[in-house]
Amino acid sequence: MRPLLLPLPGNEALAADLASRLGAESGILTVHRFPDGESHVRLESPVAGRPVVLVCALDRPDDRLLPLVFAAATARELGATAVGLVCPYLGYMRQDARFQSGEAVTSAIFARLLDPWIDWLITVDPHLHRRRSLAEIYAVPATVLHAxxxxxxxxxxxxxxxxxxxxxxxxxxxxxxxxxxxxxxxxxxxxxxxxxxxxxxxxxxxxxxxxxxxxxxxxxxxxxxxxxxxxxxxxxxxxxxxxxxxxxxxxxxxxxxxxxxxxxxxxxxxxxxxxxxxxxDLAPLLADAVRARLPVPATGRS
The missing domain is CATH 3.40.50.2020 (Rossmann fold)
Incomplete structure (x- = not known):
């Protein structure tokens, strides 16, 4: 089955562009906030038996991480063959060391929160000031692209x-x-x-x-x-x-x-x-990286 690209809110244009370049389907994922601030996430497109690619930039990550995790976990529960993440901006990369006593090294903690729910990660120029590679903190295979x-x-x-x-x-x-x-x-x-x-x-x-x-x-x-x-x-x-x-x-x-x-x-x-x-526009660069991660090469405009 064709790969399915699901954008988190705010990522629809990039996801549609990637889907067109890959010959993939651009699906629908909705996120609703309840009055108490909790998130309601629904995958509007069927995912069973197909690879799913979530598209989500993680700026303002405190608001975006939980809907992303909920979406990835749900895709797995509903039978997706794999769940990848195109995350052009990867948040929580700056606090990569304990500069003062008692500080949380949030880059590593954030990675452990995200790792269990995805099979691979593609990002652009993460802040690796004191890290040699994402492999130091992320367990899943990660592709780092350069702008x-x-x-x-x-x-x-x-x-x-x-x-x-x-x-x-x-x-x-x-x-x-x-x-x-x-x-x-x-x-x-x-x-x-x-x-x-x-x-x-x-x-x-x-x-x-x-x-x-x-x-x-x-x-x-x-x-x-x-x-x-x-x-x-x-x-x-x-x-x-x-x-x-x-x-x-x-x-x-x-x-x-x-x-x-x-x-x-x-x-x-x-x-x-x-x-x-x-x-x-980095969509051509991202599309090539996604194509390399998909189990069956997709075709489409390049």
């Missing part, structure tokens, strides 16, 4: 004379990979974080780059404070309004609006999290 080539393609096509700028040391891996693929120079700035919403960024002399368009590249844009601070420094240095590129459009609170107001020339993200800033 850098797609971002580089977009920059080459859309940005004249780009100068890649990494807002902090952690973004250095993104900047170097994207810059190499885009055949553009790059700078990596230094960041000092004073709190969740207080960041100081130091910018080297950039006067010699005045004829180029700065492109800030980061993996996760959450509060956007780092990018906002960097945009201000670059504008004060006399550079053009920077293009801000992020892999994952978390945009907590008013972050997107604040970044726009800071003077960014354009804000662009990949479609790992549905957001109006999405301009870089």
């Amino acid at each position: 850098a080539p797609a971002i580089a393609d977009w920059i080459r096509a859309a940005v004249p004379a780009p100068l890649l700028v990494g807002p902090d040391e952690e973004s250095g891996q993104w900047v170097s990979a994207v810059a190499a693929a885009a055949e553009a120079p790059c700078l990596v700035l230094e960041k000092t974080r004073h709190g969740d919403r207080s960041v100081e960024v130091s910018v080297p002399a950039v006067e010699r780059w005045r004829d180029r368009t700065p492109v800030l590249v980061d993996d996760i844009v959450s509060t956007a404070r780092t990018m906002i601070e960097t945009v201000g420094h670059l504008r004060r240095a006399g550079l053009a309004a920077p293009v801000c590129v992020g892999v994952h459009a978390v945009f907590a609170g008013h972050a997107w609006r604040d970044l726009q107001a800071a003077g960014a020339g354009r804000i662009v993200t990949c479609n790992t999290i549905a957001h109006p800033s999405n301009a870089i």
